[in-house]
Amino acid sequence: xxxxxxxxxxxxxxxxxxxxxxxxxxxxxxxxxxxxxxxxxxxxxxxxxxxxxxxxxxxxxxxxxxxxxxxxxxxxxxxxxxxxxxxxxxxxxxxxxxxxxxxxxxxxxxxxxxxxxxxxxxxxxxxxxxxxxxxxxxxxxxxxxxxxxxxxxxxxxxxxxxxxxxxxxxxxxxxxxxxxxxxxxxxxxxxxxxxxxxxxxxxxxxxxxxxxxxxxxxxxxxxxxxxxxxxxxxx
Numbered sequence: 598x599x600x601x602x603x604x605x606x607x608x609x610x611x612x613x614x615x616x617x618x619x620x621x622x623x624x625x626x627x628x629x630x631x632x633x634x635x636x637x638x639x640x641x642x643x644x645x646x647x648x649x650x651x652x653x654x655x656x657x658x659x660x661x662x663x664x665x666x667x668x669x670x671x672x673x674x675x676x677x678x679x680x681x682x683x684x685x686x687x688x689x690x691x692x693x694x695x696x697x698x699x700x701x702x703x704x705x706x707x708x709x710x711x712x713x714x715x716x717x718x719x720x721x722x723x724x725x726x727x728x729x730x731x732x733x734x735x736x737x738x739x740x741x742x743x744x745x746x747x748x749x750x751x752x753x754x755x756x757x758x759x760x761x762x763x764x765x766x767x768x769x770x771x772x773x774x775x776x777x778x779x780x781x782x783x784x785x786x787x788x789x790x791x792x793x794x795x796x797x798x799x800x801x802x803x804x805x806x807x808x809x810x811x812x813x814x815x816x817x818x819x820x821x822x823x824x825x826x827x828x829x830x831x832x
Contacts, residue, residue: 602729602746609750610722614715614757625694628708635678635712635764642674643667643720664790671713672783675764678709679771699829702772703765710764714757722753739796739803748796748804755811759789762818769825781821785814 622628646667653662682689682705690701698704728735729746737743763782770778788810795807 600730602744603726606729606746606750607726609747610718610726610753611715611757613754614711614718618711618715622708622711627689627692628704631682631689631705632708632712632715635709636716637712638674638678639671639713639716640720642670643717646670660794661791664787664794668783668786668790672786675713675767675782676771679768682709682768683772700826702768703826703829706765706768707761709768710761711757713764714760717760718753718757721756722749725749737796737804739798739800739807740805743804745796748808751808752793752796752811755808755815756789759786759811759815759818762815762822765822766818766825778821778825781818785818789814 618632622632646663649666650663686702686705689705690696693701693704695701725746726749729744735745737745737748740748763786766778767782769775770782792807792810792814795803795810797803800806
């Protein structure tokens with residue numbers, strides 16, 4: 598492929614999230630620090646997942662099991678991040694641009710989710726993106742008219758925003774002890790992750806089904822976030 602593929606797929610995968618970062622997050626040093634800190638939490642979770650994968654792979658190399666413990670670890674570290682954030686929240690609000698805003702916690706959750714999402718996108722997709730510069734073309738098994746580079750780009754972009762929504766929903770769920778919100782984050786994370794297996798399956802147009810499932814989960818998650826923000830204003 599060519600540099601056009603590299604930049605096209607790269608901007609598809611990271612462009613929307615980076616636009617939000619430079620237009621909103623980068624203007625506030627506090628939000629940047631929170632984003633970087635949350636990215637580190639995701640990195641620890643995937644490091645532990647890789648250790649488990651290294652141990653278990655000779656026994657059971659299936660991707661289904663890898664997704665299972667990877668998602669569980671990510672959700673555990675999401676919960677740990679929330680607990681640390683709650684301890685630091687009074688100080689964070691004190692130095693925030695608008696300490697009296699009702700949406701400070703939501704803003705913190707947003708950038709923490711962006712940290713999770715961007716780090717996830719870089720780790721899971723960037724190596725594949727770099728390979729797109731090479732002379733060969735790697736086609737998607739389930740969608741033979743598309744390359745794995747563009748399918749991966751769309752999937753990465755969706756997952757970045759899924760992590761943002763999941764973080765906002767989980768912060769609301771943990772703080773209010775709302776089992777529905779917590780359950781939605783966990784179950785939808787499993788659903789979105791397992792849907793990516795359709796990309797490399799033998800199912801005709803499997804990648805389309807996988808992306809549509811992820812878009813549906815993203816749409817529902819956005820709706821839940823909007824509903825939660827409306828509730829905060831009413832309270």
